[in-house]
Amino acid sequence: MDDELVLVTGGTGFVAVHCIVRLFADGARVRATVRRPERADDLRDLVRQGGADPAGLEIATADLLDDAGWPAAVDGATHVLHVASPFPVRQPKDEDELIAPAREGALRVLRAARDAGVRRVVQTSSFAAIGYGRPHPGRRYTEADWTDPEAPDITPYVRSKTLAERAAWDFVGREGGDLELTTVNPVGVFGPAIGTDLSASLELLLALLNGRYPAVPRGSVNAVDVRDVADLHVRAMRHPDATGERYLAVSGDAFEYAELSALLRAEFGDRARRATTRVLPDWVVRTGALFSSEFRTMAGELGRRVDASHEKATRMLGWTPRPREEAVLASARSLIDLGLVR
Numbered sequence: 001m002d003d004e005l006v007l008v009t010g011g012t013g014f015v016a017v018h019c020i021v022r023l024f025a026d027g028a029r030v031r032a033t034v035r036r037p038e039r040a041d042d043l044r045d046l047v048r049q050g051g052a053d054p055a056g057l058e059i060a061t062a063d064l065l066d067d068a069g070w071p072a073a074v075d076g077a078t079h080v081l082h083v084a085s086p087f088p089v090r091q092p093k094d095e096d097e098l099i100a101p102a103r104e105g106a107l108r109v110l111r112a113a114r115d116a117g118v119r120r121v122v123q124t125s126s127f128a129a130i131g132y133g134r135p136h137p138g139r140r141y142t143e144a145d146w147t148d149p150e151a152p153d154i155t156p157y158v159r160s161k162t163l164a165e166r167a168a169w170d171f172v173g174r175e176g177g178d179l180e181l182t183t184v185n186p187v188g189v190f191g192p193a194i195g196t197d198l199s200a201s202l203e204l205l206l207a208l209l210n211g212r213y214p215a216v217p218r219g220s221v222n223a224v225d226v227r228d229v230a231d232l233h234v235r236a237m238r239h240p241d242a243t244g245e246r247y248l249a250v251s252g253d254a255f256e257y258a259e260l261s262a263l264l265r266a267e268f269g270d271r272a273r274r275a276t277t278r279v280l281p282d283w284v285v286r287t288g289a290l291f292s293s294e295f296r297t298m299a300g301e302l303g304r305r306v307d308a309s310h311e312k313a314t315r316m317l318g319w320t321p322r323p324r325e326e327a328v329l330a331s332a333r334s335l336i337d338l339g340l341v342r
Contacts, residue, residue, distance in 0.1 A: 006237070007077040007118075008032045009109060010084025011043045011059070014199040015124060015189060018230040019081050020057070021050040026234065031058035033073050033084065042195075050194045064105025070112035079237050080121045082109045085164065095156030102164035110171050113179055120180035120243060122236045123168050127187045127222070127248065128161040131306055141308040143185070143246040180243035182236045184229065187250045187308060190327040191226035193334040205331050208261055209341045211274025216257035218279055222306045224251045225327035228319070235317040247313040251321035254306050260328065267329050271336055 006023055010016045011032030023030045024047075034043055044054040062069030064084055074080060085102045106123060113121050131141045133151025147154065149162040165183055172181040188201040198206065204221070207213060229249050236242045255263070261275035313319040321327075335341055 004078045005029045005031060005058075005076050007060075007074055007080045009062070009073075009080070009082045012039055012046060012197070013083055014194070014202070015186075015226055015229055015233075016081075016083040017043075017046045017050055017194050018191070018226045019083060019233050020047055021052040022227070022230040022234055024052040024056075029056065029058075031060055031073065031077065033060050033062045033069075035061070035063050037061050046195050064101040064108065067108060070108050071116065074109075074112045074116040074118055077113070077116065078119050080109060080113050080118055081124070081233050081237065082106065082121055083124045083233075084109075085124065085161070095159060098156045098160035099163055102160040103167045106164045106168045107171055110168060110176065110179065110181070114175075114177050118179060120182065120237060121168075122233050123165065123181065123183045124233070125165040125183040125185045125246070126161040127185055127250070127306065127308060128158040129165045130185055130248065131308065132158045132162075136305075141248070141306070143248055143312055182242045182244070183246045184232050184236055185246055185248050186224050186229050187222035187248075187306065188224070189226050189229055189249075190223045190331040191228075192330045193338060196338060196340065198340075202331055202335065205260075205264075205328065206335050206340055208257075208275045209264060209272055209332060209335060211276070211342075213276055215276055215278040215280040216261065218256075218282060220254040220256050220305055221260065222250055222252075222254040222308060223324040223327045224249045225322045225330065228321040228327075232313055232317070232319050235313075235319055239317050241316060245312075245316070247317070247319075248308050248310055249313065249321070250308045250310050251327060252324035255324065255328070263325060263328060264332055268332060268336070271341060272332070274342075 006028050008016050008019050011034050020030050020032055034040055040059045047054040047057060060073035062073045110121060129147050130145045133148035133154045147158060147162040149159045168181060172179060189199060190201050193202055232247060232249050236247055258277045258279050261277045264272040264275045
């Protein structure tokens, strides 16, 4: 891959840093974007913490809400991993805070990539664009499923990821020219943290470990290791048959929240004693939803299973994810090592 220059957008993000580290391990030349030039040193430090030498890393400044910077960012690139997209710990009051950078940002990156002659863009979408707003299919979710962005009960984040991926496919089909597009749709991304700017999934785990919740709702979360997500991005970038495809990134069945806490307590003992296995009664969650946006999100997830299949990625790309337990425990171990667990 030493003759290829790969652009990774949103370079300081959890998935993006692991993609950069993986690309360096494969011998690629890498350029990454940051929103502000002062984040360049932060990015180099994160890459170093991830185990790669950042000396050869090129850094460009570009914002998802601004056309400036993108032509220079993609100049000379053969591939783009478009990872940048907002993922809040809490849902905003104005959904456009998420939708605008997700959808318009994707279109800016694709337009610049097309104009620069980039071969393929791999866009980080989400299970959010697959498994919401419609009745449960009665089977594991697959890449053939799509979220209904107009459903009344979905969150701004889910809507933003769905609209961004739909817009990307529409753009490539309508005016993409020779540009190829592939999407990767992860579930909750766990795995070892790099730095203390945590993803939403790691924030959830940290909240459990630090005893923020006296009890958890009757809900579930699925898991995949960030290192496997980075591996799937690279496979989707390189495989000749991956163009025009979506790939779910998931490892095993969903964890019930109480099951997640039990796993942490069994592995880490006293360090995880605050992780509760008590379950909130549904009526408490529904009552809290009248007053709290966090409880409203919980109420929409009561009893919901998000089991999904990685059969397609395994069959087409030879992708084999780590066990879900390994992903979660790697996250928790890194949070403890970073001194974030009380």
